[in-house]
Amino acid sequence: xxxxxxxxxxxxxxxxxxxxxxxxxxxxxxxxxxxxxxxxxxxxxxxxxxxxxxxxxxxxxxxxxxxxxxxxxxxxxxxxxxxxxxxxxxxxxxxxxxxxxxxxxxxxxxxxxxxxxxxxxxxxxxxxxxxxxxxxxxxxxxxxxxxxxxxxxxxxxxxxxxxxxxxxxxxxxxxxxxxxxxxxxxxxxxxxxx
Numbered sequence: 001x002x003x004x005x006x007x008x009x010x011x012x013x014x015x016x017x018x019x020x021x022x023x024x025x026x027x028x029x030x031x032x033x034x035x036x037x038x039x040x041x042x043x044x045x046x047x048x049x050x051x052x053x054x055x056x057x058x059x060x061x062x063x064x065x066x067x068x069x070x071x072x073x074x075x076x077x078x079x080x081x082x083x084x085x086x087x088x089x090x091x092x093x094x095x096x097x098x099x100x101x102x103x104x105x106x107x108x109x110x111x112x113x114x115x116x117x118x119x120x121x122x123x124x125x126x127x128x129x130x131x132x133x134x135x136x137x138x139x140x141x142x143x144x145x146x147x148x149x150x151x152x153x154x155x156x157x158x159x160x161x162x163x164x165x166x167x168x169x170x171x172x173x174x175x176x177x178x179x180x181x182x183x184x185x186x187x188x189x190x191x192x193x194x
Contacts, residue, residue: 005051008032015084019076027066043067075149081125082153085116088123112146126153144177151183160185 009029017025034049035041047059054062066072111129115122128146130139147163154160162185163178175188 005029005033008036015080016077019073019080024066024069024072027062031063031066075153078126078149079153082116082157085118085123085125086157088118112143114146114150126150140174147178162187 009025012028012032013025016028020028030050030052031046033051034046037049039045043063044060047056047063050059050062052059052062110132111127113122113124114126115124117123126146126149128142130142132139150163165188
């Protein structure tokens, strides 16, 4: 087990070491190991599977502190996640990105996720997570900040995003935002007559 832990830490250090402090890297390693040991991925379940010599209560606090840390450099982490995904080999100028709202990662949270599809899987590389009762801004403001981030993350790669969005995004203001402000391709199915 020690060699697996060392391997995962070294892999994470190569990708995220320059963006994370040593304690953050340790916590990320512990969470990655806990996630690899199965589902569910709620904080309490992850805390039970954390490989430490402390109590469950301490592990649970550790998980919440790490996940809720506002000082984590999210854009730097997103860029490194994108690099890991692109290293898998998605080719071409147009990269399909799935942007999804109303994804419920449990605990009363909602997530807006940008992902690249690879071998039938959506691999997330950028996301915003919020709770309706604690939103710092309106949902559309949070979502548009996330959409603005996607082309910025791809600017160092010769890639043009293609956003595949569900029918909840069939909104004329949002379509104008994508075409006029972001100059981005997008596919949004028109709502059917139910």
